[in-house]
Amino acid sequence: MTKIKAPQSKCPVDYAFQRIGGKYKGRILWSLKDGVKRYGQLRRFISGITPKMLTQVLRELEEDELITRKVYLEIPPRVEYALTENGYKLIPSIEMISLWGQAQMQQHGIQGMELAEEEQGIITDIDE
Amino acid sequence: MTKIKAPQSKCPVDYAFQRIGGKYKGRILWSLKDGVKRYGQLRRFISGITPKMLTQVLRELEEDELITRKVYLEIPPRVEYALTENGYKLIPSIEMISLWGQAQMQQHGIQGMELAEEEQGIITDIDE
DNA sequence: CAGGATCCCATGTGATACTG
DNA sequence: CAGTATCACATGGGATCCTG
Numbered sequence: 222m223t224k225i226k227a228p229q230s231k232c233p234v235d236y237a238f239q240r241i242g243g244k245y246k247g248r249i250l251w252s253l254k255d256g257v258k259r260y261g262q263l264r265r266f267i268s269g270i271t272p273k274m275l276t277q278v279l280r281e282l283e284e285d286e287l288i289t290r291k292v293y294l295e296i297p298p299r300v301e302y303a304l305t306e307n308g309y310k311l312i313p314s315i316e317m318i319s320l321w322g323q324a325q326m327q328q329h330g331i332q333g334m335e336l337a338e339e340e341q342g343i344i345t346d347i348d349e
Numbered sequence: 350m351t352k353i354k355a356p357q358s359k360c361p362v363d364y365a366f367q368r369i370g371g372k373y374k375g376r377i378l379w380s381l382k383d384g385v386k387r388y389g390q391l392r393r394f395i396s397g398i399t400p401k402m403l404t405q406v407l408r409e410l411e412e413d414e415l416i417t418r419k420v421y422l423e424i425p426p427r428v429e430y431a432l433t434e435n436g437y438k439l440i441p442s443i444e445m446i447s448l449w450g451q452a453q454m455q456q457h458g459i460q461g462m463e464l465a466e467e468e469q470g471i472i473t474d475i476d477e
Numbered sequence: 478c479a480g481g482a483t484c485c486c487a488t489g490t491g492a493t494a495c496t497g
Numbered sequence: 498c499a500g501t502a503t504c505a506c507a508t509g510g511g512a513t514c515c516t517g
Binding site for chain 1: 359360361362363364365366368369370371372375376379435438439441442443445446447448449450451452453454456
């Protein structure tokens, strides 16, 4: 049956979206644009992501060589993530998308979106 | 239970990725950059997408006002899809991503990926 | 602190058959 | 031609608990 690891079609758009798609990858890459961040920082930054998902996504990004993972053997443990060259090359694209997103949000009047009363606090305003 | 249609966090990156994420949306928008296309054209262009998925994604894009859907009441029926202003504003971003994707593919030596022998012909080289 | 393991559900996606 | 309808399945994502 010759299973193909990922039928990443020859279309670059498709190829790219398979790497930065998913629910969090864009935001994680984006939040690393300012420089190195620790696991806990990302966790607070992404707001609402579970440890499992964060780890999973970070590993995928690492495999794709978009970020690096540097472990410091200390007590308490410290792990720092940073963009690679390849990853950093992606930032301008994400920035354009972000600008587009901002414009759309304004246009659609999305600002004070009412959540269910549950988690009013989890805001994700990465952009300052 | 007040189901929220989409908890589109206030982060523009997240917001945007919810709209152009998914497996096909990027390619569909990209394939419309040259101009209007009919349902069947898209179907052949996206190569491998099922009618159900194509319709579903097109409807979502339409709801998000990224594309328009124009129905001609003729025999045989004809439906044309085109980018809206909002959708077109997204093209430069997708183009950047595409360029990045191309570079990555070359860097990773992905070119002659062997598909199952079934559909050797369905290439998705949207970029000329 | 930075995760790993496990279970579970929601959604996304696919195959096939059928229709105005 | 341009879809719909239905069913089934894979993946993504979430909750909770545990560990070096």
